[in-house]
Amino acid sequence: MSLLEVNDLHTSFFTPAGEVRAVNGVSFNLDRGKVLGIVGESGSGKSVTAYSIMQILAGTGKIVSGSIKLDGQELVGAGEKVMKTVRGNKVSIIFQDPMTSLNPTYTIGHQLMEAILLHTDRNRHEAYERAVEMLRLVNINEPEKRMKQYPFEHSGGMRQRIMIAMALACEPDILIADEPTTALDVTIQAQILELMKSLQEELGMAIIMITHDLGVVAQMCDEVIVMYAGSICEQGTADEIFYNPHHEYTKGLLRSIPTADTAGTRLKPITGTPIDLLNMPKGCPFAPRCDNAMKICLTQRCARMQINDAHQAACWMNVKAGVESGSIETEKGGEAK
Amino acid sequence: MSGPVETPLVEIKHLKEYFPINVGMFQSKPLKAVDDVSFAIRKGETLGLVGESGCGKTTVGRTLLYLYKPTDGEILFNGKPIASKADINEYRKKATMVFQDPYSSLNPRMTVSDIIGEPLDVHKMYASKQERHERILELMNRVGLNSEHAARYAHEFSGGQRQRIGIARALALDPEFIVCDEPVSALDVSIQAQVINMFGELQEQMGLTYLFIAHDILVVRHISNRIAVMYLGKMVELADAAEIYDHPLHPYTKSLMSAVPQPDPKIARANQRIVLSGDIPSPLNAPSGCPFRTRCPNATEACAASMPEFKEVSSGHFVACHRTAEIN
Numbered sequence: 001m002s003l004l005e006v007n008d009l010h011t012s013f014f015t016p017a018g019e020v021r022a023v024n025g026v027s028f029n030l031d032r033g034k035v036l037g038i039v040g041e042s043g044s045g046k047s048v049t050a051y052s053i054m055q056i057l058a059g060t061g062k063i064v065s066g067s068i069k070l071d072g073q074e075l076v077g078a079g080e081k082v083m084k085t086v087r088g089n090k091v092s093i094i095f096q097d098p099m100t101s102l103n104p105t106y107t108i109g110h111q112l113m114e115a116i117l118l119h120t121d122r123n124r125h126e127a128y129e130r131a132v133e134m135l136r137l138v139n140i141n142e143p144e145k146r147m148k149q150y151p152f153e154h155s156g157g158m159r160q161r162i163m164i165a166m167a168l169a170c171e172p173d174i175l176i177a178d179e180p181t182t183a184l185d186v187t188i189q190a191q192i193l194e195l196m197k198s199l200q201e202e203l204g205m206a207i208i209m210i211t212h213d214l215g216v217v218a219q220m221c222d223e224v225i226v227m228y229a230g231s232i233c234e235q236g237t238a239d240e241i242f243y244n245p246h247h248e249y250t251k252g253l254l255r256s257i258p259t260a261d262t263a264g265t266r267l268k269p270i271t272g273t274p275i276d277l278l279n280m281p282k283g284c285p286f287a288p289r290c291d292n293a294m295k296i297c298l299t300q301r302c303a304r305m306q307i308n309d310a311h312q313a314a315c316w317m318n319v320k321a322g323v324e325s326g327s328i329e330t331e332k333g334g335e336a337k
Numbered sequence: 338m339s340g341p342v343e344t345p346l347v348e349i350k351h352l353k354e355y356f357p358i359n360v361g362m363f364q365s366k367p368l369k370a371v372d373d374v375s376f377a378i379r380k381g382e383t384l385g386l387v388g389e390s391g392c393g394k395t396t397v398g399r400t401l402l403y404l405y406k407p408t409d410g411e412i413l414f415n416g417k418p419i420a421s422k423a424d425i426n427e428y429r430k431k432a433t434m435v436f437q438d439p440y441s442s443l444n445p446r447m448t449v450s451d452i453i454g455e456p457l458d459v460h461k462m463y464a465s466k467q468e469r470h471e472r473i474l475e476l477m478n479r480v481g482l483n484s485e486h487a488a489r490y491a492h493e494f495s496g497g498q499r500q501r502i503g504i505a506r507a508l509a510l511d512p513e514f515i516v517c518d519e520p521v522s523a524l525d526v527s528i529q530a531q532v533i534n535m536f537g538e539l540q541e542q543m544g545l546t547y548l549f550i551a552h553d554i555l556v557v558r559h560i561s562n563r564i565a566v567m568y569l570g571k572m573v574e575l576a577d578a579a580e581i582y583d584h585p586l587h588p589y590t591k592s593l594m595s596a597v598p599q600p601d602p603k604i605a606r607a608n609q610r611i612v613l614s615g616d617i618p619s620p621l622n623a624p625s626g627c628p629f630r631t632r633c634p635n636a637t638e639a640c641a642a643s644m645p646e647f648k649e650v651s652s653g654h655f656v657a658c659h660r661t662a663e664i665n
Binding site for chain 1: 498554560578582600606
């Protein structure tokens with residue numbers, strides 16, 4: 001049994017303009033001590049997947065169906081009481097913007113201790129000790145002095161470290177990091193990523209790393225999920241995704257990023273514009289932007305197929321390749337193995 | 338790359354931009370956003386300008402276009418200094434800007450046609466309404482926007498399309514020089530590539546010269562001929578793009594280049610990152626001497642005593658570090 005099992009998750013936002021299916025049938029497992037990367041463009045549903053796990057969806061958002069099991073315990077429909085024992089305690093989250101995720105009117109110490117007092121049976125003195133210890137763990141100098149200071153007295157990198165300290169104070173099994181370094185500068189990003197990696201190895205927690213930066217994924221993740229328009233198009237180990245992509249969107253994404261070798265050449269961008277979630281196409285959501293789209297792509301979604309032990313993808317091109325090489329036998333309906 | 342000496346298109350000499358900051362009721366202190374920066378950009382060249390937030394790269398771009406009045410220093414365009422108000426007005430027809438945020442840089446109350454046409458209106462660059470309209474449609478086609486959408490408002494477009502509107506506006510006056518201030522950092526990866534390619538195509542077609550300001554080193558490496566690195570208002574290194582990326586000499590540039598997240602797991606795992614300790618100091622309390630010395634692994638007493646000179650160590654490679662010769 002995996003630590004976290006997400007099965008056929010559907011999350012929608014009910015807006016006046018209609019139902020927006022932000023997460024559309026997402027399934028994945030996360031094992032203890034692993035770093036899972038979720039990549040995708042804005043609107044691909046990567047953050048909503050994380051918020052669904054925490055059940056901190058904004059206003060009109062709702063988990064429509066599916067199951068989320070943490071350590072075997074079902075969270076969908078479990079109610080606030082159960083979720084309160086999960087949030088911050090078993091699963092913690094750090095957000096993209098360290099400037100707005102801390103409360104400006106309370107001291108760092110107050111905010112750190114709040115989480116510890118709420119989730120553990122430590123008394124105030126012990127909570128204080130724990131908070132100082134956590135600040136030290138994330139390499140903040142003079143933690144005792146910092147405890148009395150307010151968020152505005154800290155730089156972006158330091159605030160993100162404080163957020164990490166807060167998230168880890170109760171020793172969660174899973175840390176969800178939602179674009180944790182997007183707002184930070186490159187050298188500070190390197191510090192934070194290095195810190196997360198070393199803490200992860202030290203404390204043995206699992207991390208879900210949500211990002212649009214393939215560089216961050218390459219550096220941090222064991223497993224990668226690529227999302228597009230609310231669905232998973234491809235999933236596999238980092239090496240498989242980067243060196244053996246089997247979905248046209250992933251291939252396009254990898255082709256379109258500038259690297260040291262692309263200087264002086266034209267990039268090969270994915271054509272078209274991102275999808276409108278209110279007007280989802282019938283078939284594969286990526287088909288309208290896909291250079292290799294076939295007839296079937298426009299009418300039918302491809303099921304996820306096993307490429308090899310460490311790799312799954314949902315793309316009709318694989319079916320086509322399979323049929324051509326003879327590894328998939330065609331029967332009526334063309335269902336893949 | 339040294340041929341006959343040609344006049345650079347844009348040149349700045351010892352540019353300084355200080356902002357007064359109130360530190361007490363009656364006291365103010367200069368914030369040295371840009372402190373003695375000099376560089377030249379050749380015609381048709383792209384100069385990349387990188388550095389962390391607060392290093393002054395945006396201020397350089399804006400001062401370069403006289404959006405801020407320089408505190409000190411000289412700006413030359415085609416070899417001629419820009420001094421009078423008439424000069425500035427003339428200069429602004431030739432030098433324009435593309436902004437970072439495609440959401441806040443377009444007026445939500447104006448149609449796309451009016452946004453793109455505004456520079457034409459300001460500089461009275463058309464003879465008739467018809468001519469203005471045709472020019473706008475031509476610009477929209479040029480940046481890959483559907484000219485049927487000219488009457489729409491900016492909010493009806495996606496981020497990538499909005500950035501195209503901003504570029505069309507910048508192209509309206511047939512400029513020679515464009516300051517691109519983080520033009521792709523707000524865009525998704527797949528859209529980013531489209532816009533980067535467009536910058537390249539426009540440069541080829543129109544012979545444009547760019548100052549390309551960005552914090553994403555890989556994007557800058559891709560698009561630039563030369564790259565300049567700034568730290569705390571000062572220029573620390575300037576060299577050919579491949580040279581500075583592969584053989585950085587300044588310790589700050591070294592850490593910056595090594596911190597770039599490489600989108601390739603094998604390279605990323607093998608990468609020996611130089612992780613700097615601490616944060617960038619406040620420009621209000623900049624350290625004495627070399628601005629980088631508080632985070633520099635090689636700093637000595639000499640670094641605290643004086644600011645190292647920005648000098649050429651090999652052909653076209655400039656560095657401001659006391660210990661360049663010893664360390665490298």
